[in-house]
Amino acid sequence: PPEIRREDYQPFPWLVPTTRLDFELGLEKTRVTARLEIERNPDADASPTIRLNGDGLELVSLRCDGGECAGHMMDGDDLVVTLEGDRHTIEIVTEIDPGANSQLMGLYASSGMLCTQCEAEGFRRITFFPDRPDVLSTYTVRMSGPKKDFPVLLSNGNRADMGEDGASHWAEWHDPWPKPSYLFALVAGDLVARSDSFTTMGGRKVELNVWVRDGDLERTEHAMESLKRSMKWDEDTFGREYDLDLFNIVAVSDFNMGAMENKGLNVFNTKYVLADPETATDGDYDGIEGVIGHEYFHNWSGNRITCRDWFQLSLKEGFTVLRDQLFSQDMGSAPVKRIEGVRVLRGVQFPEDSGPLAHPIRPDSYREISNFYTSTVYNKGAEVIRMMKTMAGDEAFRRGTDLYFDRHDGEAATCEDFVKAIEDGSGIDLEQFRLWYSQAGTPKVSVELSQEGDEAVLTLSQAVPPTPGQDDKKPMPIPLRVALFDRDSGSHSGEHLVVLDKARDSFRFTGFARKPVLSINRGFSAPVTIGRDIANDELVFLAAKDDDPFARYEAMQDLMVRHLVTASKGDLSDDARNAGQADIVRALRAVTDDDALDDLMRGELLSMPSQTYIAEQIEAADPGRIFEEREGLKAFLASELQDELHHIYDRAEKLPYSQSAEAKGARKLKTLVLSFAAARDPQKAAELAAHQYDRADNMTDRQGALMVLTGIDSAERTGRLLDFYNRYQGNALVIDKWFALQASSLHPKVIEHVKALAEHPDFTLRNPNRARSLYMPFTGAPHGFHAANGEGYRLIANLILDLDPINAQTAARFVPALGRWRKLEPGRAALMRAELERIAAAPKLSRDSFEQVTRSLG
Ligand code: HT7
Ligand code: ZN
Numbered sequence: 001p002p003e004i005r006r007e008d009y010q011p012f013p014w015l016v017p018t019t020r021l022d023f024e025l026g027l028e029k030t031r032v033t034a035r036l037e038i039e040r041n042p043d044a045d046a047s048p049t050i051r052l053n054g055d056g057l058e059l060v061s062l063r064c065d066g067g068e069c070a071g072h073m074m075d076g077d078d079l080v081v082t083l084e085g086d087r088h089t090i091e092i093v094t095e096i097d098p099g100a101n102s103q104l105m106g107l108y109a110s111s112g113m114l115c116t117q118c119e120a121e122g123f124r125r126i127t128f129f130p131d132r133p134d135v136l137s138t139y140t141v142r143m144s145g146p147k148k149d150f151p152v153l154l155s156n157g158n159r160a161d162m163g164e165d166g167a168s169h170w171a172e173w174h175d176p177w178p179k180p181s182y183l184f185a186l187v188a189g190d191l192v193a194r195s196d197s198f199t200t201m202g203g204r205k206v207e208l209n210v211w212v213r214d215g216d217l218e219r220t221e222h223a224m225e226s227l228k229r230s231m232k233w234d235e236d237t238f239g240r241e242y243d244l245d246l247f248n249i250v251a252v253s254d255f256n257m258g259a260m261e262n263k264g265l266n267v268f269n270t271k272y273v274l275a276d277p278e279t280a281t282d283g284d285y286d287g288i289e290g291v292i293g294h295e296y297f298h299n300w301s302g303n304r305i306t307c308r309d310w311f312q313l314s315l316k317e318g319f320t321v322l323r324d325q326l327f328s329q330d331m332g333s334a335p336v337k338r339i340e341g342v343r344v345l346r347g348v349q350f351p352e353d354s355g356p357l358a359h360p361i362r363p364d365s366y367r368e369i370s371n372f373y374t375s376t377v378y379n380k381g382a383e384v385i386r387m388m389k390t391m392a393g394d395e396a397f398r399r400g401t402d403l404y405f406d407r408h409d410g411e412a413a414t415c416e417d418f419v420k421a422i423e424d425g426s427g428i429d430l431e432q433f434r435l436w437y438s439q440a441g442t443p444k445v446s447v448e449l450s451q452e453g454d455e456a457v458l459t460l461s462q463a464v465p466p467t468p469g470q471d472d473k474k475p476m477p478i479p480l481r482v483a484l485f486d487r488d489s490g491s492h493s494g495e496h497l498v499v500l501d502k503a504r505d506s507f508r509f510t511g512f513a514r515k516p517v518l519s520i521n522r523g524f525s526a527p528v529t530i531g532r533d534i535a536n537d538e539l540v541f542l543a544a545k546d547d548d549p550f551a552r553y554e555a556m557q558d559l560m561v562r563h564l565v566t567a568s569k570g571d572l573s574d575d576a577r578n579a580g581q582a583d584i585v586r587a588l589r590a591v592t593d594d595d596a597l598d599d600l601m602r603g604e605l606l607s608m609p610s611q612t613y614i615a616e617q618i619e620a621a622d623p624g625r626i627f628e629e630r631e632g633l634k635a636f637l638a639s640e641l642q643d644e645l646h647h648i649y650d651r652a653e654k655l656p657y658s659q660s661a662e663a664k665g666a667r668k669l670k671t672l673v674l675s676f677a678a679a680r681d682p683q684k685a686a687e688l689a690a691h692q693y694d695r696a697d698n699m700t701d702r703q704g705a706l707m708v709l710t711g712i713d714s715a716e717r718t719g720r721l722l723d724f725y726n727r728y729q730g731n732a733l734v735i736d737k738w739f740a741l742q743a744s745s746l747h748p749k750v751i752e753h754v755k756a757l758a759e760h761p762d763f764t765l766r767n768p769n770r771a772r773s774l775y776m777p778f779t780g781a782p783h784g785f786h787a788a789n790g791e792g793y794r795l796i797a798n799l800i801l802d803l804d805p806i807n808a809q810t811a812a813r814f815v816p817a818l819g820r821w822r823k824l825e826p827g828r829a830a831l832m833r834a835e836l837e838r839i840a841a842a843p844k845l846s847r848d849s850f851e852q853v854t855r856s857l858g
Contacts, residue, residue, distance in 0.1 A: 001847045005365045006311040012130055013047035014038045016137040017178075021127070025145030025188050027099045027109050031060075034094075034127040036137075039087045052079045052092070052128035055106070055121065059128070060093040079128040094127050101125070102766060102806045110254035111213070113189025114150065115267055117260060120310055120369045123181035133307045134412040136178040143188060144170035150188035152211065156263045158246055175263055177243065178410065180306055185262030187211070187250045194220040198228050200242050201235045210273065211250040219274040222285060223249065226292040233293070233327050238401060240300045249273065249292070253732055256768055256809050257373070258291050261298035268295070271733055271769060277657060277698040279734050282664045284699075289331060294324035300405060308412040310369045314361040314437075315415045317373075318381020322389075325382060333661055335549030336600045342524045342550070345383065347612055349375035350442055350529075354616070356819050356856050358440040358467035362415050367851040370809045376440070383527040384436045388419075390479050390525050391433075391499065392426035400425030432501055435476045440467040445478060445500065447532040451515040452508075456484055458518065461504035462528075468858060477501040481525040483548070484509055484516035490545045495522065517541055519555075522548040534558075536583040543605070544590035553604050556591070559584055560633070561609045565617045567629040581633070585640045592644035599652070599665025603672055608634060611782050615823065622825045623786035631746075634679035641676075649673040657698045664700075671704030678746075682712045690716035693723075703737055711746035735762055736773035743784075744777030750784035751791055765803050768810045775799050779817035786824075790831030793818060797835035800849060801842055808846030815839075815849060819856030833857070 020035040040046060054077045062069055064081065066089070071082035081090065101108035106125025107116050116122065124131040141155040147169045153162075157175025164170075193209040194217055200206060208227060210220045227249065234240040249266045251273035259268040272291040275284055301323060302316035329337045352358060352375055359372070361381045366372050389397040400422035407421055415437050423430045441464045448459040460480070464473035478500045483492040498507045509516075517538045521530055542555035563580040566572045572580070591597065591605040611630060615621040638645065652666035652673075670692065677685035686709060693705035706724055709717045721742070728734035739760075742753050757763060757774055765771045775796065779785050785792035796814055803811035818839075821832035839845070840853045 001367045001850065003365045003367055004369075006309070006363070009309050009311075011041060011044040012132060012135050013041055013044045014050050014130065014135075015041045016130060016135055019129075019137040019139050021139065021141045021184075023141070023143040023145075023186060025114060025143055025150055027112070027114065027149070028097055030096050030098055030107060030114070032094045032096065032127050034090075034092045034129065036090045036092075036129070037087075038083075038090060048084075049080050049082050050090075051075070051130070052081065052090075053121070053124040053131040054078055054128045055124040057094050057096070057125065057128060060095055061091075062093075063091040065089050066091075077124075092128050096126065103808060104254055104256050104768070105809070107186065108254070110252045112149070113187065113191065113252070115187045115189070115250065115252050116185050116262075117256065117267065118184050118262070119182040119260060120373075121182075123184055129181050131181050132309065133180040133182060134309065136180055136306070136410075136412065138178050139173075139175050139184060141173045141175075141184075141186065142170060143173075143186060144168055145188060150190070152187070152189060152191045154185075154187040154211070154248055154250065154265055156183070156185055156265050158244060158264075177263060177304070179263050179303065180412065183261070183263045183303060183306075185260070185265040185267055187252075187265065187267065190214070191250065192217055194224050196224050196228065198231045198242070198247075200231070202241050204242070204245065206231075206242055206244070207246045209246075209248045211248060212270075212273065213251075216251070216270075216274055219276045219279070220251075222275045222280075223268075223273045223288055223292055226289040227296060229289070229331060230293040230296040230327060233330065234297055234300070234323075237326065237330070238300070238323065238398070238405075240297075240405070242299065243304070247296075249295075253769070254767055256807070259295045261295045261302055263299070263303050266295045268292075269769065271736075274733060279699055279728070279731060281700040281703050282659075282667060285659065286328065286332070290324050290328050293327040294320055297323040297327070304410065305405065305408045306412045308414050310366070310372070311362055311364070312414050313369075313372060314377045314381035314384075315413060315418055317378045318361060319385055319418065321378050321382035322385045325386075333598065333600050335553075336604055338523060338550055339553050339604045341379075341382075343610075345375070345379045345527060346616075347610060349379045349527075351612070351616055351820065351823075352376050352816065353380070353440060353442045353467070354465065355816070355822070356468060356858050357816055357852070360438050360440045360470075362437045364438075364469075368812075368847045370848055371812055371851055380527055385418075387436070387477075387479050387526055388422050388426075388428075388430065388433070390481070390497070391477075392422065392428050396426035396428065397422065433477050435474055439464055439473050439476065440470055441465045441473065443476060443478060443526075443528045445480070445521075445526075445528050445530050447518070447520060447530060449515065449518045451512065454510060454512055456509045456512045456516050458482065458498070458507045458509070459504070460498070460500045460507070462500055463503075468855070475501060475503045478526045478528055480520055481522040481548075483519045483522060483546075483551075484512065485519060485541070485545065486512075487514070487517060487541070490541075491547075492516070492519070495548075497525075519546050519548060519551045521554070522546075522551045524550055524554075536562075536580065540583055540587045540590075543587040544594075549601060556587055556605050557609050559587055561614060561617060564609065564614050564626065564629050564633060567633075568614065568618060568622065568626045570625075581636055581640075584633070585637065588637065588641060589644065592641060592648065598661065599669050600661055601665075602648075603665060603668035606669075606672055612780060619823070620825045620829075621823055623782050623828070624788060627782040631679050634676055638676035638680035642680075645673045645676055667698075667700045667704070670701065671707065674705065674708040678708050678712060683714065686712045686714040686716040690720060693720045699734075699737075703741065706741050707745075710741050710744075713747065713749075732767075732769070736769050739763070739770065739773040740777045743774050744781050746781070746783065748783055750778070750781050751787060751795065754778050754784060754795065765799075765806055768807060771799075771803060771807075771810060772813075775814060779814065785817070786828060788827065790828070790835070793828075793832045793835045797839055800839055804842075804846050804849050805844070808848040811846065812848035812852045815852035815856055819852070821856075 018037045022033040024031040098109045105122035153171040155173035160172045160174040162171040191211040251270045255269040301319045403425035404421035539555045539559045546552040655666040689705040689708040696702035821829040
């Protein structure tokens with residue numbers, strides 16, 4: 001497959017002011033008539049032809065201006081039509097089979113309903129069209145079909161008309177806002193809605209609907225409330241008002257990603273809509289609020305202003321992730337949300353940035369765009385914009401975003417347009433900052449603090465590591481929020497923002513009689529790694545006293561990570577091990593004893609760094625060793641802090657179920673205590689977990705207990721797993737949890753379990769949620785995936801080969817797990833690489849998997 005390069009961008013030679021689509025709906029056969037009004041684009045080079053993209057389409061008929069076209073030909077999957085004049089009408093008829101569409105791109109069937117997914121290039125699976133984001137058109141859509149199969153007919157915009165014709169009926173929809181084809185959507189099926197309304201700041205009354213299958217209606221309240229909160233928040237925080245009279249959300253159970261922001265008709269994975277306390281965890285509730293917000297916010301950052309080309313994806317995704325993060329911070333505990341955001345970044349994006357798939361947030365080339373919906377584009381993209389906000393200050397940043405929305409409304413814009421608007425609106429100079437868009441790799445900042453007279457001298461240096469295709473990097477502006485603590489008083493006299501924009505620089509702070517304790521990268525102000533030569537005592541000090549919650553968390557994590565990394569490398573003497581463990585206990589005790597902390601935050605401070613995060617810090621990591629050291633430390637801490645943990649559990653257990661922060665914090669702590677207990681005394685922990693399971697009146701407690709139980713070979717484990725299955729059989733989202741819990745377990749026989757589960761009658765590769773529920777958690781399971789004989793790697797390679805012809809996008813998302821071979825000890829590295837080579841040698845591989853595998857081997 002050819003490589004598409006950012007620098008080759010050319011505007012499309014034709015404009016398509018209006019598009020009319022007529023769908024004659026059927027699950028096995030849908031006939032699509034597309035009528036395009038086109039005219040020459042005065043801003044592009046003239047062309048004697050128009051290229052209409054297609055993907056596996058069969059052309060039924062083609063007409064130009066009501067008659068024969070001057071000429072046409074197929075070029076691969078695309079239709080190229082010869083045109084002589086400046087203005088034409090093209091009418092194209094195609095026939096598609098939604099029931100056979102297992103890729104879930106274009107128009108497909110999901111449990112008897114029809115729905116679409118067009119981003120990034122799915123529209124070309126419906127009809128021939130210039131399927132690129134810079135071709136904006138006004139759509140009118142008519143659809144007709146049997147009333148009994150498709151009682152509800154939805155598309156973008158407002159419903160203009162509807163009618164009946166015997167057993168058949170039809171509806172016509174009109175979207176007044178010009179949009180690219182990737183934002184087109186259609187849904188037809190047997191659905192029911194929770195309806196409500198929202199009155200915008202300008203007084204527009206908007207009808208809101210959340211459409212689901214009959215029976216799921218009771219589980220839509222949280223989604224609807226989240227939607228109304230999102231609409232209000234975007235008005236208050238970014239001055240953005242909704243612009244149609246109707247906003248529809250539809251939940252579908254077969255979906256490649258989380259959700260999709262189609263104009264006025266968001267389509268969601270059921271996972272991000274349905275919730276009640278019995279079936280959804282606190283994490284699920286937060287996920288729903290975040291994703292509903294995310295898709296809603298796209299109405300401005302994505303739809304009103306879209307992307308010129310797919311290289312600009314971070315323009316809408318990075319900015320929208322930042323907007324959803326700020327929303328979630330405002331709706332819940334801001335520090336905890338920030339910590340969760342950083343955990344995702346470090347757990348997924350940092351490994352991506354240090355591996356073979358590293359790319360800048362604005363990539364330079366791709367073969368398959370679906371592979372670039374990455375944590376780098378989304379999460380690092382959000383961090384990059386957050387840094388601009390930090391440097392500009394909130395008010396000036398808002399002036400920048402106002403200018404951006406104003407200046408580019410109705411356009412297909414670029415990342416450069418965004419940076420320029422922030423620069424012009426806020427008045428800050430972002431010339432050098434633009435490097436964050438073009439350079440991949442996580443910068444490493446080395447920190448030294450020295451004392452000269454009454455001055456503390458902070459010397460910082462940065463290095464951006466080489467990444468594929470980028471050997472030499474330039475220094476980037478790195479905004480670091482810092483505070484210098486007085487050791488005696490335990491406080492500081494104010495926070496500073498230092499911007500490191502050179503390879504090395506020093507910053508002086510006066511008024512320190514003795515060397516202060518440095519708190520740096522507070523709030524995680526920059527997405528970098530910090531290398532600091534800091535004594536354990538100082539980390540213990542910060543873990544107990546830092547007034548920046550993130551920095552406090554960071555000190556706690558640092559303390560544990562440094563200990564575990566050294567131990568896993570086999571570099572720890574007995575004395576050093578004892579001293580390190582004692583320091584960690586001291587720091588944790590300050591957390592368990594601090595009455596000023598809320599439990600959600602306490603839970604963060606008590607959480608151990610993940611296996612993956614520790615492995616990331618080690619060259620040639622041995623996952624087995626890391627696992628043993630991590631579990632060993634957990635057991636030690638559980639025994640040293642036994643009384644404190646006991647007390648925490650007893651206190652938390654008394655709180656009744658509610659969605660308050662207090663009750664959520666209590667639930668988080670309960671399961672955390674169980675997982676500590678499991679490392680120390682598995683049989684006792686199994687009894688406690690079974691007790692929590694049996695008493696549970698909500699999914700958070702139940703899933704937490706089962707998560708701990710799945711790792712312990714016991715009668716309790718078998719009984720509760722069976723109970724869970726029987727209790728929730730038929731509820732797909734909960735059965736996904738049942739698969740996921742077993743696949744991610746610390747049980748030594750996890751591979752055998754996963755193999756058996758793959759044969760379970762409820763398992764299928766055709767539903768992405770189900771396929772992911774078994775195999776994604778498995779790639780994070782230390783025993784299973786990283787089994788020393790390579791069996792785990794083989795299992796995932798087999799999955800990729802089996803899934804690739806069914807759903808290439810979903811298959812390709814498993815490849816990065818096998819791309820980590822360079823970071824592993826030689827034995828596992830060779831086994832992992834061999835599996836990648838086996839996939840690469842497969843006779844027929846999708847463009848998606850091929851690109852990921854070849855880059856991973858690279
Ligand atoms: N903008 C949406 C992206 C998306 C997508 C991309 C490729 C294949 C399927 C997809 N479903 C949704 C999601 C979002 O970021 O809001
Ligand atoms: Zn998005």
